[in-house]
Amino acid sequence: MQTPMTIRDHLERARIVYGDRVGIYDEPDQPAPSLGDLTYGQFYDLAQGMAAGLDDLGLEQGARVGIVSQNSARLLTTLFGASAWGRVAVPINFRLGPDEVEYIVDHSGCEVLILDPELEDTLGDIKVKHRFISGEESDSLFKVGAEARPWTPDENATATINYTSGTTARPKGVEMTHRNLWSNAAIFGWHTGVNDRDVYLHTLPQFHCNGWGMPYATTAMGVPQVNLRKVDGPEILRRIETYGVTLLCGAPAVVAAILDAAAEWDGEIPGKDRVRMVVAGAPPPTRTIERVETELGWEFIQIYGLTETAPLLTINRSRQEWDDDTPAERASKLSRQGVPAVGITMATDPEGEVLARGNHILKSYWNNPEASAEALADDWFHTGDGGVIEDDGYLTLQDRKKDVIISGGENVSSIEVEDCLFSHPAVEEVAVIGVPDEKWGETVKALVVVGGDADVSERDLIDYCREKIAHYKCPTSVEFRQELARTATGKLQKFKLRAPYWEGVEKGIN
Template identity: 60%
Template structure:
């Protein structure tokens, strides 16, 4: 017998087995009225009511529903109320500017746009057939508790979510992830990191980011409790770890840094010692930071490597029995690697040093981009664009072959930033690169050649970018050059530009 895998399986099980358990505690302080504490039975009722509301609005099977929201119960429930009933959820980065959101809404063909109240004014000009601001007022329109939703038949290869990633082009690409992709990713994450119904998970990771790495699915199916955190703050993370008995959280290296900084100022023992495990991805922090997590916080450090295109898990790195007696510094050196392939994942490194992946979590394609899909999935392997090496079954990422900068866990297309800078009247040439940064892992740096007779200050160019794109994408520093190195065919040699900044680093990523 074979039954189709559906993201709804996770909430169905939670309702059946853990219906009376508090499954989700919403962010108490938010512009939309908080939903407070929800049992898993109530979560399932809300998901069905949302699906019935979409029926009433005429949003049919396969239609896209875009949502731009900070972490919230409404966003998490939408993974089920939208995707679980045959539509496609498009979770959008809430840090993007209106023009960027408008492109995603148009590109995905979304017929319904849901917007966080904090973003209402900024996104007022984003066109969509239907638009609602999340909150108590719109709940009456979006949730129908009077009728049962239409039960659309779901094939496990149907697209469940479209997650837009900056990639290497100036325009973001829509990553199509199926029910099967999301289901297997969520199950692998739960399996490799030992999740159970005793876990309390703190949502420090944005849920829009690769669907919260699958945690809204896998931990729900196991009956763990979700604690929603709207905005990352190190001290607030520690307070909630203490208040709710948190055992599990995920985040980029910048989140690790914020917690370590807060712990240094914490009055009394740091909460969660010998209880909390933290999964880190986006870019590996230095081994010294890993050691600080284990020594100063007493938390277990774990790492994954992945991409939005892989749902995201590719490799996992968790301390193993053979490392128990190693000195802390030596164990940290082993944990700094990207990790070993997740169950069912095949890896190889080609002749050019690029990491290739074959897995059930790999995307079906980029939305309405057949040429880029074919290039990414050439010869039956997903081409990550990252350089790396395999030794003793463990992957180490050494360089980023694509023009992507990962700052604070967020992808920034260097091409996109360059395109904006070229719009400044004083800029003749520009190269945008990632340089090491203690807090963010990498930060955006612009190397600029000015037009003859023109002048500009670094602050002018940074302000120019911030006015036209999300703030995290803007350069944090600008350096003026007389010229930029190019090949005989005119191609910019970014590796030469990066070299001085990465001198002393064992890898070209941080």
């Protein structure tokens, strides 16, 4: 027997098995009225109510529903309320500027757009058929008690489109099917030991790879989910203490914020000997990994993946054979990207690019057949990362082959930043590179050749970018050059431009 695997399965199980358990703790400090504490039964009713509300708007199954929001119960409801009844959720990065969000709305074909109240002034003019401000206005979609239109489950149907910055100036829409999301949730949950005694803290942005898929895994297992609107080290520790949190995910910058807060914390660190923290986005320094164990008393788990892989490709979790190691020795082993997750096959090509196969790798890039064919050539997913797979199966990343900077866990297309700087009248040539940064892993640096007698400062160019693109993409420093290293055919030699800033760093990523 074979039945279709859809994310409706996770929601239905939560309703049936854990319907009376509080499953969602909404963020109390937000501009919209908080939804408070929701049982999984109430959460199911909200999600189905949203599907019924979308029915009333005349949205066909397969229609796109966009939401731009920080972490909230309403965003979680949208992930299920759209996809579990046959529509497509499009969670959008709230840090993006109006032009970028407008492009995603147009490109994906969103018919509905839900906006966080804080974003109404900047994004409120985006043209879309149905726009709602999150809160009382968007809550009008919740037709609680109404039966949503039946949907014939199809595991190969697109469930979400997640936009990611890459080697092009415009972001690409990653199509994730129900089967992709189901597989990632099951395998990720299995490897990290998700169970109904856990309490999960949403420190990871829920728009980012659908919160890496943890909302599906935790919902299926009846795990209480605590929403956190904004990353703040002391507040993370307070919520871990208040709710008895056992599991959270985040980028290295979140780890750094927690360690800073722990240094000032009065008393035993919350979650000692209980919390597991899953980290991805960029490999943190070995010393940081060691401090998670020695200063927080938490378990450090590293994963590697991309938006295109839902994201889990490899996982590195401490194993029995390492129990007698010192914390420093264990941290050194944990600094690798890890071994393939169940069902994932990894390889490298002759040039060292990391390749992957598995059940939760993207269906395609939406409306971009050329990029899809390139990424999935020869029946492998081409990650764009350079690495080595050791004899024991562990992957270690060494360089980033594609022109992407990962800063604080967010992808930044250097081409997009270069395009922005090129539009400034004083800029004649520009190369944007990633350089090591202790807090963010990498940060954006612009190398600029100024034309003629133009007079422009570092601050001028940074401010210019901040007016046009998301702030996290903007250069944190600008260095003026007389010329930029190029090949005989005129191509920028980024590796030569990057090299001086990475001297003394073992890998070409940080």
